[in-house]
Amino acid sequence: MxxxxxxxxxxxxxxxxxxxxxxxxxxxxxxxxxxxxxxxxxxxxxxxxxxxxxxxxxxxxxxxxxxxxxxxxxxxxxxxxxxxxxxxxxxxxxxxxxxxxxxxxxxxxxxxxxxxxxxxxxxxxTLFGIDRPAIASALPNQKGGTTTMLDLGANVDCTAEHLLQFAIMGTALAQAGDVNHSPSVGLLNIGEEVIKGNDIVKQAAELLRQSTLNFYGNVEGNDIFKGTVDVVVCDGFVGNVALKSAEGVARMMSVMVREEFSRNIFTKLLGLIAMPVLAKFRRRVDNRQYNGAALLGxxxxxxxxxxxxxxxxxxxxxxxxxxxxxTGLLKRTAEAIAKLTNSQVEAVSSTQSGDSE
Amino acid sequence: MxxxxxxxxxxxxxxxxxxxxxxxxxxxxxxxxxxxxxxxxxxxxxxxxxxxxxxxxxxxxxxxxxxxxxxxxxxxxxxxxxxxxxxxxxxxxxxxxxxxxxxxxxxxxxxxxxxxxxxxxxxxxTLFGIDRPAIASALPNQKGGTTTMLDLGANVDCTAEHLLQFAIMGTALAQAGDVNHSPSVGLLNIGEEVIKGNDIVKQAAELLRQSTLNFYGNVEGNDIFKGTVDVVVCDGFVGNVALKSAEGVARMMSVMVREEFSRNIFTKLLGLIAMPVLAKFRRRVDNRQYNGAALLGxxxxxxxxxxxxxxxxxxxxxxxxxxxxxTGLLKRTAEAIAKLTNSQVEAVSSTQSGDSE
Incomplete structure (x- = not known):
């Protein structure tokens, strides 16, 4: 080939x-x-x-x-x-x-x-069945793999259906050509706090549970980098803020490591000796390797x-x-969306005809 | 005393x-x-x-x-x-x-x-004039200081007025008793992406501009840890996700530093030698010192x-x-809220009477 x-x-x-x-x-x-x-x-x-x-x-x-x-x-x-x-x-x-x-x-x-x-x-x-494209990217996680996250800023207000579509598109991206792999999908939500998520997130969870996707359930911000799931879905406002907050912390910590090693002659010397290790650390947290977001849909x-x-x-x-x-991303996404749309059409028509078959 | x-x-x-x-x-x-x-x-x-x-x-x-x-x-x-x-x-x-x-x-x-x-x-x-309490915390920033952020999860859906109230409460908290200090306030938003923020954020920016607070303007997720402003305001869903994403990255990076230094005998030895520096780094990123969120309002x-x-x-x-x-947080918050409420009452009555004085 x-x-x-x-x-x-x-x-x-x-x-x-x-x-x-x-x-x-x-x-x-x-x-x-x-x-x-x-x-x-x-x-x-x-x-x-x-x-x-x-x-x-x-x-x-x-x-x-x-x-x-x-x-x-x-x-x-x-x-x-x-x-x-x-x-x-x-x-x-x-x-x-x-x-x-x-x-x-x-x-x-x-x-x-x-x-x-x-x-x-x-x-x-847009692809048939997609209302809004989304921005998706693979972020590094603690397990040494990546977590695919979307939307990262294309859509500030999303409905539950949009979040479901994002989950489908994210699944196709995370499959990376291996159709037998069924990536787990997490819905970004807030944790133990007063009210667990807003109405849209609750509805989206319901849609995801009914779908054929490998839905894990709700996840929290820290799960993105823990690698709890393969795909994290959220609206573009939340996704953008989460991504940039994460970038901000990463930069702050890199600066701190550098500062600690350049505090005085002794620490500078240590920094020189530890250079290969620090360089390896720097390579691992180098966000250049994660550059390249996909505009999906x-x-x-x-x-x-x-x-x-x-x-x-x-x-x-x-x-x-x-x-x-x-990896044929486009074809796989279109097929997954078509499958969903068909199943939704079937669900609607079976409800309408009163026929549950 | x-x-x-x-x-x-x-x-x-x-x-x-x-x-x-x-x-x-x-x-x-x-x-x-x-x-x-x-x-x-x-x-x-x-x-x-x-x-x-x-x-x-x-x-x-x-x-x-x-x-x-x-x-x-x-x-x-x-x-x-x-x-x-x-x-x-x-x-x-x-x-x-x-x-x-x-x-x-x-x-x-x-x-x-x-x-x-x-x-x-x-x-x-709640204090007179406060619709909803908010959770606020001081987070470390790159400048070596802290950024006060709220709401961190008490309110998943907020109006522009709620965000304004959060800004007032956050200002009082960040003043920490120094009434002459006028902390800068940033409104958490998304950056260069397709649509800059939703309607609520846009309205909140307008209210903040009209207020007597030291409003900096919109900030992005990375600004929290850059220390661009003293106070960052957002709704509880976004705030909670941002905070937990940040915690997730911080944990991932700490794990990576440890992993790099325990890769083999040579790096372990280096880790031992570099111990005092690494310990200092660990102390700086130790989130225990930032424990203790205030339930404001x-x-x-x-x-x-x-x-x-x-x-x-x-x-x-x-x-x-x-x-x-x-530092008399309660009294200062109540006073700031009362001042705002009065000025709003005045603004409304002056609009109603057609008197712009």
């Missing part, structure tokens, strides 16, 4: 743009010989970067990538309306269109999240890289795109 | 109960000579623990504490209704009643959060300790109680 995985890269997106995206693309192409990259953006600028990278990565022959011109660039603070309506030839739009037209299997951008979500949704449309594989990603982090996001294509 | 601070302790609460609470109380009494402790619970069991502790802490004379009998105990999984209606002589109830009757200045429990909130609210009532100082607290952690929670009394 020598299928080529074609990825359309918005080279203009992110805090750095081309200086990060193009070198990352070449490094990635060198790592994975089964890929073809569409480098989308202002052609002169990309060509310049390509001529430098082509020398640095001689193994990546010129038939491994193509430059696809776009005349406009969505900036980090462009309002969604501007990105969508005024910049119709933006690199984001052209990248998404390449997937729509079947010229690419996946697209990726490190640009403005809101604009990327709106554009990819507008161009690709669209008729195409769409990946969002962190805006501040460097070439290493952007390369990890490219790997997410490749994995999603390779 | 030799005012004695009287704290009513629910000795039965928490995972361990008396074996933690009574020794912690004695250690605390030894540290702070200006305190008098009401040890509330099943008298025989408390007396037994007291006789042991009295020997261990000979400096704590018997006039520094009194045993207050309660015949019932609220368990960790008692439903709120049972705790409130069926166990009318519980140690929680008696501790709260001691504050109500003016026999104590503050009360504390490590028991069932929901029950403690319900009982203390029932016994003490009640007509009395009410503290909640973590259920799993050991004697060190419970002692820290006792310090929170002492601080709150010493």
């Amino acid at each position: 020598a299928t080529v995985i074609r990825i359309a890269i918005d080279c203009m997106g992110g805090d750095e743009g081309i200086p990060v995206t193009v070198p990352a693309a070449f490094a990635f192409a060198q790592r994975y010989a089964d890929t073809h990259l569409l480098l989308v953006g202002l052609p002169e600028e990309i060509e310049q970067a390509v001529s430098v990278c082509a020398k640095r990565y001689p193994d990546v022959s010129s038939d491994r990538y193509s430059i696809v011109a776009a005349t406009e660039v969505v900036t980090m603070d462009d309002p969604v309306e501007v990105a969508l309506r005024r910049k119709k030839d933006s690199s984001m739009r052209v990248a998404a269109q390449a997937v729509k037209d079947g010229r690419a299997d996946a697209c990726i951008s490190a640009g403005n999240t809101g604009a990327w979500m709106a554009i990819s949704r507008y161009v690709l449309k 669209l008729r195409g594989v769409v990946i969002k890289s962190h805006g501040a990603a460097d070439a290493v982090a952007f390369g990890c996001a490219l790997e997410r795109a490749r994995e999603a294509v390779q | 030799a005012t004695v601070i009287r704290i009513a302790i629910d000795c039965m609460g928490g995972d361990e109960g008396i074996p933690v609470t009574v020794p912690a109380a004695f250690a605390f009494a030894q540290r702070y000579a200006d305190t008098h402790l009401l040890l509330v619970g099943l008298p025989e069991e408390i007396e037994q623990a007291v006789s042991v502790c009295a020997k261990r802490y000979p400096d704590v004379s018997s006039d520094r504490y009194s045993i207050v009998a309660a015949t019932e105990v609220v368990t960790m999984d008692d439903p709120v209704e049972v705790a409130l209606r069926r166990k009318k002589d519980s140690s929680m109830r008696v501790a709260a009643q001691a504050v109500k009757d003016g026999r104590a200045d503050a009360c504390i429990s490590a028991g069932n959060t929901g029950a403690w909130m319900a009982i203390s609210r029932y016994v003490l009532k 009640l007509r009395g100082v009410v503290i909640k300790s973590h259920g799993a607290a050991d004697a060190v952690a419970f002692g820290c929670a006792l310090e929170r109680a002492r601080e709150a009394v010493q």
Whole structure:
């Protein structure tokens, strides 16, 4: 099987743009010989970067990538309306269109999240049965594996049905191609406190219990990193806050470790001696390796890289795109959703006809 | 000034109960000579623990504490209704009643959060102008200080007005007696994502902007631990998830540091050598020192300790109680709320009369 995985890269997106995206693309192409990259953006600028990278990565022959011109660039603070309506030839739009037209299997951008979500949704449309796309990411857990979490910020207000759809999409992502694996799903809730969750969460739990998903039950914030379940589902407001709180603590603790080892000459010396161990710790908590969120529920594989990603982090996001294509994420998600929709239609019609068969 | 601070302790609460609470109380009494402790619970069991502790802490004379009998105990999984209606002589109830009757200045429990909130609210009532009490705690931040965060789980659904009230209560708590200090307040929101916050958060931002509080604006999850603002306000669902996610990451990272240093003989040796530095790091991230959340908005100082607290952690929670009394938290909160209510009444009446003066 020598299928080529074609990825359309918005080279203009992110805090750095081309200086990060193009070198990352070449490094990635060198790592994975089964890929073809569409480098989308202002052609002169990309060509310049390509001529430098082509020398640095001689193994990546010129038939491994193509430059696809776009005349406009969505900036980090462009309002969604501007990105969508005024910049119709933006690199984001052209990248998404390449997937729509079947010229690419996946697209990726490190640009403005809101604009990327709106554009990819507008161009690709949602899968049948999905009301709202969601942002999903794999986070490291204490067990040494990852926990897939969604929604991380696309939808601030969700119904119970939306949360169920997120659970289905998250399950498909966490399966990663192994259809026999039935990832456990947890519903993010609050614990021992006064009232356990709001009405929407309670209704969602009911829907999840009735579904064919491997529903574990409610989980709390700490369970994300404990690895209690494979998939954690929540609305985008809660998910975004949880993710960023976690990032904040991780950064604070890394700073503290560094501070303690640079307090005086003795501790600095210790830090030097302990360097290999500390470096290993740093690698494990390095969030660059978890870069690359999936925008799930669209008729195409769409990946969002962190805006501040460097070439290493952007390369990890490219790997997410490749994995999603390779494991048939889209087909599996569509099938799971269709199954649910059918079973719901059946449930409704059997209720209506009074026939419980 | 030799005012004695009287704290009513629910000795039965928490995972361990008396074996933690009574020794912690004695250690605390030894540290702070200006305190008098009401040890509330099943008298025989408390007396037994007291006789042991009295020997261990000979400096704590018997006039520094009194045993207050309660015949019932609220368990960790008692439903709120049972705790409130069926166990009318519980140690929680008696501790709260001691504050109500003016026999104590503050009360504390490590028991069932929901029950403690319900009982203390029932016994003490809310301050004039406060619709709902909130749970607030000080969390460590990267700047070496603390960030006061609320609500951490008492209210899953909040209106914009509730969030404003939380901001006022949080400001009073963060002032810690220094009335000239005007703590900055951030409203927890999501960042660059598709839609910035829901309607309630947007309305709350408007109310906060109009208030006399030192409103910074929106903050994101990572700002809690960055120390961007002194007070972070959010609803109880979001706050609880953020707090527990943060705890989860902190635990994961501590485990990772330990794992890296126990990988082989060489790293273990390094770990031994680096012990003092690692111990210092561990002390800094030790969440026991941040134990003791305040139930704000009640007509009395009410503290909640973590259920799993050991004697060190419970002692820290006792310090929170002492601080709150010493700094006049209650009076300051009531005054701040009254000021707000008056200004709102004035605003409404001036709008109604068409008089903008």
